Structures are given as structure tokens and as C-alpha cells.
Amino acid sequence: MHRCNRLILFVLSALLIFGPMSLQAMQKEADTIDELLTMFDETGCMECHDEIHNEWADSWHAKAVVSSLGSIHNFIEIGIKKEWETEVTKGQLLKCLDCHAPVVNFASEKLAVEIAEMIVTATKEKGKPAGDAATKELAKLKVGCLSCHNIKALRVAPGFNGSAEEGMIYGPHGEDAGDAHETLQAVDMTRSAFCMQCHGIYTAADGETIQCNTISGSYQNAYVAQGGSQTCQDCHMEKGHLFPGGRDLETVQKGLGFDVQINPYQHLPGKIEGVKDPAKWVPSAVVTIFIENKTGHRVPDG
Amino acid sequence: MVLDVTARNLKETDPEKQVMFSAQKNYFEIGRDLQGRMRYGAWQIKETVDLALQPMQKQKEQYLLNFDTDVEEVEIEAILSYYISGGKGDVVHTVKETLMFDID
Numbered sequence: 001m002h003r004c005n006r007l008i009l010f011v012l013s014a015l016l017i018f019g020p021m022s023l024q025a026m027q028k029e030a031d032t033i034d035e036l037l038t039m040f041d042e043t044g045c046m047e048c049h050d051e052i053h054n055e056w057a058d059s060w061h062a063k064a065v066v067s068s069l070g071s072i073h074n075f076i077e078i079g080i081k082k083e084w085e086t087e088v089t090k091g092q093l094l095k096c097l098d099c100h101a102p103v104v105n106f107a108s109e110k111l112a113v114e115i116a117e118m119i120v121t122a123t124k125e126k127g128k129p130a131g132d133a134a135t136k137e138l139a140k141l142k143v144g145c146l147s148c149h150n151i152k153a154l155r156v157a158p159g160f161n162g163s164a165e166e167g168m169i170y171g172p173h174g175e176d177a178g179d180a181h182e183t184l185q186a187v188d189m190t191r192s193a194f195c196m197q198c199h200g201i202y203t204a205a206d207g208e209t210i211q212c213n214t215i216s217g218s219y220q221n222a223y224v225a226q227g228g229s230q231t232c233q234d235c236h237m238e239k240g241h242l243f244p245g246g247r248d249l250e251t252v253q254k255g256l257g258f259d260v261q262i263n264p265y266q267h268l269p270g271k272i273e274g275v276k277d278p279a280k281w282v283p284s285a286v287v288t289i290f291i292e293n294k295t296g297h298r299v300p301d302g
Numbered sequence: 303m304v305l306d307v308t309a310r311n312l313k314e315t316d317p318e319k320q321v322m323f324s325a326q327k328n329y330f331e332i333g334r335d336l337q338g339r340m341r342y343g344a345w346q347i348k349e350t351v352d353l354a355l356q357p358m359q360k361q362k363e364q365y366l367l368n369f370d371t372d373v374e375e376v377e378i379e380a381i382l383s384y385y386i387s388g389g390k391g392d393v394v395h396t397v398k399e400t401l402m403f404d405i406d
Contacts (some may be wrong), residue, residue: 071344079345095345211333211347223357249392252384256355258395260380264403272368280371283403287307289380291361298354300303300330300384 029108033140036111040103042145048180053145055241061143064100066122066135071212072096073123076116088116095210099198101141102151115141148194153186156193161186192219195232218298230296246300255299257292303329303355304391306381309367312400313375322376323367329355369403376401 030036046053056062065072080092090112097104097115104112118134125131153170154161164170165184169177174185188194200216201209219232236243244251267282275282293299309323331354333347334340341347355361369376379398383391
């Protein structure tokens with residue numbers, strides 16, 4: 001009986017120690033972008049989720065690095081090098097890429113610096129072979145499936161949630177995916193706080209604040225605080241994983257009411273200076289315009 | 303986000319004299335650094351001055367337009383445009399109305 005208990009204790013201890021490992025504990029650091037993409041292989045996702053994949057492929061998440069090359073280049077060349085007079089490091093680069101390409105969290109220091117150099121080359125040599133090659137390589141980096149469904153899935157509340165497990169797929173419902181992959185529910189993904197990890201003022205590990213956009217502050221302080229109840233996902237996932245926003249005219253039109261009232265009248269003669277005949281009534285109008293912001297945040301925002 | 307309001311005299315054939323009234327209002331955020339200077343770099347901006355449209359609010363703009371005493375027909379146009387970046391603006395909403403005045 002004693003031996004049996006010891007065996008159970010041993011097995012339980014082993015499970016606790018070697019069981020589902022967190023990403024931080026398990027992941028090695030990649031030395032190339034391809035190695036990074038192998039560590040977070042998303043090629044199989046579209047086999048079952050082709051519709052979602054197609055929506056995402058047209059989204060700005062799918063080009064989160066190459067669509068922001070100019071801004072990230074400026075941060076590297078002007079911010080880090082010129083103004084801060086400091087070295088380009090992984091920690092510095094993550095001030096952009098923790099959101100624009102979360103897999104870079106698992107890049108080696110050497111690879112992160114190479115990525116920074118590629119961003120500079122892609123911008124400075126745009127339209128030239130070296131620039132185009134750099135852009136092509138950088139296009140592999142993006143806000144991909146695992147950026148949200150693994151890397152960032154539990155990061156809203158790491159104290160409560162712990163870290164994401166290597167290889168686990170987190171979803172809002174935790175539906176069983178059969179043999180395809182293991183799934184765990186992360187209700188966080190249904191909450192605005194999940195999106196706010198990146199769509200708001202970003203605080204880097206060293207405390208630096210980066211204001212690419214400030215949208216979550218407006219959402220919290222001017223929308224929810226006034227009684228608003230919609231989540232980011234309620235509006236920005238109406239077209240699934242396309243996540244339309246300010247770049248989608250239909251979404252912008254839907255978010256802004258425009259009521260124009262034009263009220264003509266004849267102004268009293270002799271009261272308006274500079275008219276041709278001061279004795280005549282003056283054709284006039286009062287134009288009143290109401291612009292209603294029906295979104296859950298200020299418009300515009302970054 | 304830009305609101306443009308324009309009034310045109312449709313009987314006027316000279317394009318330069320056609321516009322009798324125009325007004326423009328911008329809704330935007332001013333990013334500033336800790337020295338109070340306006341900045342565009344995300345790493346430079348530490349505070350914002352918020353001149354944008356606020357959620358769950360209706361922004362009211364009102365204009366009084368007085369035309370000349372011989373103006374019979376006026377086209378008034380209000381355009382709301384969204385500038386996602388730099389100079390590229392998309393028209394979000396537009397309203398155009400023609401007014402007729404009895405000038406006798």
C-alpha cells in the first residue's frame with residue numbers, strides 16, 4: 001500500500017513539474033525568422049479554419065509589420081539611435097514588435113537586432129533589391145493566429161491565468177478540436193481588455209510608454225464610464241477576423257451619424273454690412289450639423 | 303476627421319466668385335511630449351490634447367450664412383471626411399441642398 005502511494009505521489013509530482021509547460025519556460029530562442037515561424041507554426045490552421053484564415057489574410061493584422069515599416073523605422077533611427085543615443089536591442093525593438101509581431105518575444109537577441117536592421121533597410125532601400133528582399137522577409141512577421149490564440153491569450157491577467165502553454169490553442173469557447181490540437185477556453189479573448197493589450201497606450205517592460213494609439217483609454221474613460229456596454233469584439237468582429245476599423249469606410253460610416261439641418265430665412269434689411277442693396281431683405285440660412293459618435297471610443301484615434 | 307461646409311451661388315459663372323461661404327473644422331488629437339511640444343512619434347508622445355469626437359456624444363456645429371441681396375439660388379454642401387493618414391481623405395458622409403430665395 002505504501003509503495004502504491006509513493007508511486008502515485010511520484011507520478012503527480014512529475015506531472016506538476018514536467019506537465020504542460022508554459023511558453024516562457026519551454027521555448028528556446030530562434031536565430032532566424034524561419035526558425036521562429038517553425039516554433040509557432042500556423043500553416044495547419046487554415047486546413048480547418050479556411051474561412052477565418054481568408055478573413056484574417058485581408059486584415060491589417062496580417063500585415064502588421066510591413067504596413068508600419070515607416071513608423072517602426074523612425075522609432076529605430078530617430079527614437080532609439082538619435083534621441084535616446086542607445087543601442088538597438090531586442091528589448092527596445094519589442095516596444096513595437098511585442099504588438100506588431102508577438103513571436104519576436106521568442107527571437108534571440110541576435111535575430112531581433114537583425115530584424116531591426118531589416119526594417120531600416122526595407123525603409124531606406126524601398127524599391128531597390130535590398131529593400132524589397134528585406135520587406136519580403138519581414139512580411140513573414142505579423143499578428144498571426146498564435147499571436148492571439150496563444151502568445152497573448154492569457155497576458156491580460158498573467159497573475160491569475162499563469163502563462164500560455166506551449167502548443168495549446170486558446171479560444172473564447174474552448175471547443176474541442178478533436179485530434180487537430182488541444183484547446184483551452186480563455187474568456188479573456190471575449191473582453192475588450194484583451195484587445196487593449198495593444199490597442200491603447202503600451203507600457204514596455206522598462207516602463208516606457210508608447211502611444212501609437214490611445215483608443216483603450218477613451219473606451220474606458222469616455223465610453224464605459226458613461227454607461228457604454230459594447231466590447232471591441234462586438235463591433236470590430238462583425239466581419240470576423242477581418243477586424244475592420246478606421247481603414248474600412250463602411251465601418252467608419254456606421255460609426256458616425258451625420259444630421260444636417262438647413263434653415264433658410266430672410267435677414268432684416270440694413271443689418272448686414274457689405275451687401276449690394278442695404279434696403280433689401282438678405283437671403284440667409286442657418287446650417288446646423290450634428291455629428292454623432294456612435295462608436296465606443298474617440299474618433300479619430302490612432 | 304474634417305467637416306467642410308460650403309455655400310455656392312449656382313448662378314455665378316466665375317468659379318472664383320461662386321463660393322460665398324466656406325468653413326472647416328478638424329477633429330483630432332494633439333500628441334505632445336513632456337516639454338509640451340507637438341509630436342508625431344509614438345515614443346515621443348506622453349500626453350494628448352483631445353479634440354476628437356467623443357463617444358456617445360453628439361457634436362453640434364452651427365453656422366449663420368448671409369448672402370448678397372441679389373442671390374436667388376444657393377447650394378449648401380456639408381462633407382464629413384476621414385483622413386486615415388496624411389493627405390488621403392475618404393468622404394464619410396455628404397449632404398447637399400439647394401435653397402431658392404425670393405429676392406423681389
